[in-house]
Amino acid sequence: MTDQAAVEARNAARHYGSGQSVVKALDDVSLTIRKGEFFTLLGPSGCGKTTLLRLIAGFETPTSGQILLSGQDITDIPPNKRKVNTVFQSYALFPHLSVAANIAFGLEMLGRPKAETAARVEEMLALVRLDQMADRKPAMLSGGQQQRVALARALAPGPEVLLLDEPLSALDLKLRKEMQLELKRLQTETGITFVFVTHDQEEALTMSDRIGVMRAGKLQQVGGPREIYNGPVNRFVADFIGETNFLTGTLEAGRVRLPSGEMLDVPEATGQGEVTLAIRPEQIRIDPEGALEARLTQTVYFGTDTHCHLQLKDGTEIVARLQSPPSGDVGLSIGETLRLSPVPGSVQVLEGD
Amino acid sequence: MALSQSARNGWLLSAPALILLAVGAAGPLLIVVIYSFLTPGDFSGVEWTFTTEAWFRVFFERDIFDDTVSAADAHLTIFWRSLKLSLLTTLATFVVGFPMAWFIATQPPNRRAAWLFLITIPFWTNLLIRTFAILEIIRNQGLLNSFLLWLGVINDPLQILYTDTAVLIGMAYVYLPLMVLPLFAAIDRFDFKLIEAGYDLYASRWQVLRRIVVPIVRPGIVAGSILVFVPSLGAYVTPRILGGGKNMMLGNFIELQFGQGRNWPLGAALSMLLLVIVLTALLAYVRVTSSEGRQNV
Amino acid sequence: MSRRDFNIAAMPGFATIAIAAFVLLYMPIVTMVIYSFNASDSVALWGGFSLRWYAIAWENDFVKEATVRSLVLAASAAVIASALATLAALGTTRRKRFKGQTFIYVMINQPLMVPEIVTAVALLIFFAAIKKATGYTGLGYLILAHSAFCVPFAYLPIRARLEGMDLTLERAAADLYATPFQTFRRITLPLMAPGIAAGAMLSFVISLDDVIITEFVKSAGQDTLPTYMLGQLRRAVTPEVNAISTALLVLTVLMLTAFFLLTRKRG
DSSP: OOSSEEEEEEEEEEEESOGGGOEEEEEEEEEEEETTOEEEEEOSTTSSHHHHHHHHHTSSOOSEEEEEETTEEOTTSOGGGSSEEEEOTTOOOOTTSOHHHHHHHHHHHTTOOHHHHHHHHHHHHHHTTOGGGTTSOGGGSOHHHHHHHHHHHHHTTOOSEEEEESTTTTSOHHHHHHHHHHHHHHHHHHOOEEEEEESOHHHHHHHOSEEEEEETTEEEEEEOHHHHHHSOSBHHHHHHSSOOEEEEEEEETTEEEOTTSOEEEOTTOOSOEEEEEEEOGGGEEEOTTOSEEEEEEEEEEOSSEEEEEEEETTSOEEEEEEEOOTTSOOOOOTTOEEEEEEOTTOOEEEBOO | OOOOHHHHHHHHHHHHHHHHHIIIIIHHHHHHHHHTTSEEOSSSSEESOOOSHHHHHHHEEEOTTTOOEEEOHHHHHHHHHHHHHHHHHHHHHHHHHHHHHHHHHTSOHHHHHHHHHHHHHHHHSOHHHHHHHHHHHHSTTSHHHHHHHHHTSOSSOOOOTTSHHHHHHHHHHHHHHHHHHHHHHHHHHSOTHHHHHHHHTTOOHHHIIIIIIHHHTHHHHHHHHHHHHHHHHTOOHHHHHHSTTTSOOHHHHHHHHHTTTOOHHHHHHHHHHHHHHHHHHHHHHHHHHHHHHHHHO | OOOOOOOTTOOTTHHHHHHHHHHHHHHHHHHHHHHTTBOSSSSSSOOOBOOHHHHHHHHOHHHHHHHHHHHHHHHHHHHHHHHHHHHHHHHHSSSOOOTTHHHHHHHHHHHHHSOHHHHHHHHHHHHHHHHHHHOOOSTHHHHHHHHHHHHHHHHHHHHHHHHTSOHHHHHHHHHTTOOHHHHIIIIIHHHHHHHHHHHHHHHHHHHHHOOHHHHHHOOTTOOOHHHHHHHHHHSOOOHHHHHHHHHHHHHHHHHHHHHHHHHSOOO
């Protein structure tokens, strides 16, 4: 990974319709994706992540702003002249062509010599472990195999950037986990910049070098998985990525006063006034010395973890995730009153909504 | 083996239609086969004497003076003209019909139905009326010649009517909707994501068309070609009105045998020949589409 | 700022060819309609608007007779074909595939596969023999022939309608104590009605349009409107044919519009 830009969006906007009924699918987004990184665009459906991907691929043109590839403005370059390739959500494999012919397609269109194309196809088949399937038609393959063909086909021409549009969404859970590792391996082996679109936060966290979280056509936060998970900039990001408990209170010189009157130490917070605090369930400890008093209302056993549903004195419902002991029983009884404290440094002070 | 009650009801309910079709369409075809092996009657009809003469005369002729046998050139010319005009009609309707079908299929859904309706109206309009309408356009005093004369491109009216060109124009005109409708159906089912994939993989527009679209909508192309080729080969009304008496096609030649020709067995043999060609084409179509169905599913 | 998307569906020249083809497709028909209102004797020169040729056609006894015959024939064929096609559709849909079903399909669709001239020749031979044997030369032959080739056109929309119908409705009727006949009469038939009407209309149009089979099967003096026109065209083209064609065209378009409204998917 280098600091050179592979893809840049400069004030890119994409509007549909006009006048009163204009829909801003992408609203003034600026973003730099670095060469060789695995970058994920994450957000709920309709957040503009796929639109941004299609702007990079060239299937749509920004209403305003620019798209750059390796520093060159490609905004007006048609998709068949851009050195980016796409793995489509539905794979879009050519049903009348064999696996090998699908993979060779891009190279043929580029007019590469036959021998070179053949060798490259072999290489790609080996890379995605489909050597035995070269002559099959796509319809004769399983979903996972089709996925690999789509990958091989997009990688074969050696694009500067590979775009992946929710490619794992059609696979079942087990296969999806397998393909996540596979994708990560392919990205590392080829060193190609991957731009991956998903609505699945877990997928984003496990695979990405960096994540861009989007909402309603705007980029909310860009950063590494740990940074995004542990330091969400707003309530939306905190809520969308992982589970989070939100508490509201008033900030008073490094401490937050909760509605119940309890005081919580938040040394990293500065300023004053109303704030929202985000605390991850796994960062809450049962601690006889803890600042918060809560009543246990329910426990849900999840194998490795047990989720404890608790009610604070002011009525706020929160969840604490405790590691299950070998016996499986956390040894708490419903209705019991406990004292809690967040792990030091784990409380996030959020701005906005 | 006893039929299940469901099958028996199925047969009973279908029986009236089957009887009607047996009497009013399919059954008489068998009589045609028999007639093709009989001797022509003196004025019309047949004598009930078995002979293969009619079939012989389809392809050969015997000199009345010295009994030497030679190929029936007049017949072969008509066969060749029918085949040539039918193939050209198929080609012409494809060249024009494919862009039309594409155009309709890529219209916004709310406008698509209206365009389809525009194609459907001529499709259901009387063939005779449409042929007559074309006649009005291409005749010597027709719109086309008047327009060309007015432009000064020509000094004398072009003699288009009563030529093979007129028959070709007329057949392409009347059979065009038969090409467009199945092509539209095929393109409408086509997954346009595949075109995106093609452009994503550096294909030009022409390459996308030739390498991705055409192979995938091929069943529609074959269906449209069959739907145009089959009635073209058996065309009767259009060549009769636009081709005049001399430029006969197979259909007119068959009719001639039952009229002035007074050779019913020859007419019967020619009809069967036409039927065999058409059924062969249909069978080939079924083969092609079912084998492709297997490949792509 | 307005930028255009790269339109993946656009192909160079396609829209131009398509629009030009649509214009060429309608130009002859439109020309014919316009000239049917021509006051002049000539088919080429425009002499002002007039209904003269409609009046002439209307007063022509041959045209009147042929029109009545065409309509009677089309109506008979439509009724017979749609009735038999309804039974056949009930027999071949919504039940387990049975032996011979393919044969039934092939038989029903046979008129679509055999060139019309071949069927015409076959019927000519067959009916000539019957005419000779029985001496009967009435309209029955034409009604029989037209009904037969209309069956597939009636069958297709009826079958499509039946296949789209929910079987549970009939089970519900049976559950509510309806006898099989009551179920058919009160549930199945009303639900099928639009399909049957559509099939009858298509049959009507197809019968009204037929030239070749009618030309071969008709006895002397049994001209229908299309065969009358064909005979006229063989001699000289008069604007009267324009008027008849236009009237026939209007009738066809009206039937088709009704057909489309009937088969349009609702809800």
